[in-house]
Amino acid sequence: MSNGSPTSLPPSFRINQMIMSLWIPQVIHAAAELGVADLLADAPLPAGAVAERLGTHPDTTERLLRALVTLELLAERGDRFELTEMGRCLETRSPTSRRAWSRLMGGSGVWRAWGRLTECIRTGRPARALDLAAPSGTETFDEQANDPAAAAIFHQAMVELTRGVAPAIVGALDLRGVRRVVDVGGGYGALLGAILEAHPAVEGVVFDLEQARAGALDLFASRGVADRASFVAGNCFDTAPPAADVYLLKSVIHDWDDARSLRLLGKCRDVMDPEARLLVVEPPTPTQRGNAIHEWVLTFSDINMLVNTGGRERTEPEYRALIEAAGLRVVTVRETPSIFRIFEAVRA
Structure with a gap:
């Protein structure tokens, strides 16, 4: 078959590529989990040396490396x-780096949840709500308290995603006269x-679950x-969060449905002065x-x-309506050089 553009390929082949694309994140996840890139960071190595240093099976390690070549994450130079x-x-x-993000997205928790997508669509409920073994009365991230390794991967993945867009967001903020940000x-x-840089x-405060404390202090x-x-x-x-001039909620509201979002926004509103x-x-x-x-x-x-937290992405009017339903008034929406926008609100 000739190498044409994707749209020139037969529809049956294109959909087959989509179906088989589930293999790709697992190959990347295996490489991230094993630390292949860290091992090869300083110099190329033969497959046998990679397997020896990683403590993995020689034949299957070489097969993984060849898959990574196909994905253009590695290149072969001789042996x-x-x-x-x-x-x-x-x-x-x-x-x-997207190592932690790959470990999170390719990890068993996310993959189990995505495996229940059909049920989520039928019921309108996230995968966790369909799991009878899940403890009642706990939120999505509460269970990370009992799994420090999973919590560390999640939080580091969020660092990786935020690091790339932080300059665009910070550049769009108006913090004149602000003394404290939470x-x-x-x-x-x-x-x-x-x-803060x-x-x-x-001055600044992170307000989050205890499991994030050590990582936050190390980052600071x-x-x-x-x-x-x-x-x-x-x-x-x-x-309620600590007192501040500015309260910041980045990539938090989209994790939750309207009811939980209103509860969270309400906790912020309760401690906001005029x-x-x-x-x-x-x-x-x-x-x-x-x-x-x-x-x-x-x-x-x-x-x-939908699958992992029960949240949703929203349009600008939907964010405005949600924020105002919590007893706040949106005074401006700031654009950034990224896909993010900043909804600035005060007490209504």
């Missing part, structure tokens, strides 16, 4: 395998760290802002088609939210 530019995105220390549900505080007079220390940053543990649904601001940072779903990348990301993120 050695070396990282490509894209392959370096699986290095832990790379500034564009990052509600901020995990390790990747965005807060970027804010850009605004030396501002690594970025040289530990003297102005702290961590306060709490459940965003049950506990001068305080709430900044909801989310990428609104386009109301018109035209940006293929934007549409792809948000369409599939929406299904991922």
Whole structure:
């Protein structure tokens, strides 16, 4: 078959590619889990040396490496395998690393949930709500408290995703006269760290579950802002965040359905004084088609939210309506050079 453009291929072949694409994230996940990119970061190695250093089976290791060549994450140089530019995105220390994101998306928890997509569509409920073995009365992320390794992978994945868009978001913020920012549900505080670097007079707090404390403090220390940053543990649904001039919610509301989102927004509103601001940072779903990348990301993120948390992506009018239903007033919506927008709200 000739190498034509994707649309010139027969429909049966194109849909077969889509069906078999489930193999791809698992190959990448295996490479990320095993640390293949970290091993090859300094120099190419033969397959046998890779297997020996990873402690893996020689034959199956070589087969994995050849699959990574097909995906253009590795290249062959004689009998050695070396990282490509894209392959370096699986290095832990790379500034564009997606290793933790791959470990999260390819891990058993996410894959089990996606395996129940049909049931989620039929019932309108997330996979966890369909699991009779799940403890009642707990939220999606509560179980990470009993699995520190899973919690660390999740939070590091969020750092990886936030790191790339943080400059665009920080550049669009108006923090004149602000003394204290609380990052509600901020995990390790990747965005807060970027804010504090850009605004030396501002102090910051991450307000999140206890499982994120150590990672947040380590991140603050690594970025040289530990003297102005702290961590306060709490459940965003049950506990009001600490006092602040600005409350920040980035990529939090899309995790939840309207009822939980209103509860979370209400906890913020309860402690806001008349001068305080709430900044909801989310990428609104386009109301018109035209940006293929934007549409792809948000369409599939929406299904991922359905399956894993029960949340959803929303349009700009839907975010406005949700925020205002919580007793807040949206005063402006700031665009950023990324797909994110900043909904700035005050008490109504």
